[in-house]
Amino acid sequence: MSTPRRSVRGAAVVAALLGAYTLGAMSVEPARTGSAEPGASPGGASPDRVLDDAVEAIAAAAEGPVSRDRLREAALMAMVRELGDPWARYYPPQEFADFTAWLAGEGKTVRPEPESGDVSVEREDDLTVIRVAVFTRGVGERVREGVAGSSAVMLDLRGNPGGLLAEAVETASAFLADGPVVTYDGNDAPPEVITVTSPGDPRVPVVVLVDQGTASAAEVVAGSLRDRDRAVLVGSPTFGKGTVQEPVRLPDGSAVELTVGRYETPDGHNLEGTGVEPDVAAEESDAEERARTVLRGLAGA
Structure with missing residues (x-):
């Protein structure tokens, strides 16, 4: 100067x-899906399956009909909020x-x-x-x-x-x-x-x-x-x-x-x-x- x-x-x-x-875009491995076997203890469930299991359980037990996709989106948005990053956000596919x-x-x-x-x-x-x-x-x-x-x-x-x-x-x-x-x-x-x-x-x-x-x-x-x-x-x-x-x-x-x-x-x-x-x-x-x-x-x- x-x-x-x-x-x-x-x-x-x-x-x-x-x-x-x-x-830039970073890719992640697709999450595994499926339900835990009946009678399996919480400690024995695969961590990779907990979110999917929770979505299925909540959708099945909810008083009224609820979209599984919407439940997954809500879970992802909650994860983002937990980061404390003011600029972090979740984008649905479209x-x-x-x-x-x-x-x-x-x-x-x-x-x-x-x-x-x-x-x-x-x-x-x-x-x-x-x-x-x-x-x-x-x-x-x-x-x-x-x-x-x-x-x-x-x-x-x-x-x-x-x-x-x-x-x-x-x-x-x-x-x-x-x-x-x-x-x-x-x-x-x-x-x-x-x-x-x-x-x-x-x-x-x-x-x-x-x-x-x-x-x-x-x-x-x-x-x-x-x-x-x-x-x-x-x-x-x-x-x-x-x-x-x-x-x-x-x-x-x-x-x-x-x-x-x-x-x-x-x-x-x-x-x-x-x-x-x-x-x-x-x-x-x-x-x-x-x-x-x-x-x-x-x-x-």
Whole structure:
């Protein structure tokens, strides 16, 4: 991080003030099914069969009809709650299929844009506005295409709930020549520094719009570009989700999503519960105008 660039960034912030969220999958072995033999003692039953035996016994003895599938789902949700992991959740088969399709860019987006799904690129005379609704597959490449040839970029991550970490890394890389983007600290592995995927444009002025709805992978992008002194952040504090979840797939097509690690920005900032503070505070109504003022300062510095 060079002193000259810090000075440029500081001047742009002063000008602005004066002017006014890896989808890998682990498989598990199918559970064995069947009932314990009559008269078998509780200690003699196979632990692998207890849940199935309980489902059958409850379904048979219940006062009214009850779905065995619903009982199994209830048991799985209770297991997830027992973990104390605020981000853990159980996905029934169809819901998990819809979720994976969404991450692959094949489903509905949170904030659809008319131009190109999860990424909208609008070119003005001296500014490119890139809005990213969610980090689904292929988003990073489309952001990189939008940056190419731009004289200044406004990257809008407001309301972005996150998505695929790899796409967030590719997006940040579009503005960096090399070096770290984020550090991933897995539960069962030493910390891994994830670096720029391929050189981007390290010179184009950048402002990133953020708000309370900017979460997870979107915070990785904002925090990375801020720590690397590549962008000025405008808006309100971000959500504060710095953990990574991964689904454990079950034989019936359902999945249990568990927290498998945390990530930190290049300066070692843990996003969980704290988020990222903007350089220039702005209300939703005037955030874009503040961002334009910052960009004018960056371009003239």
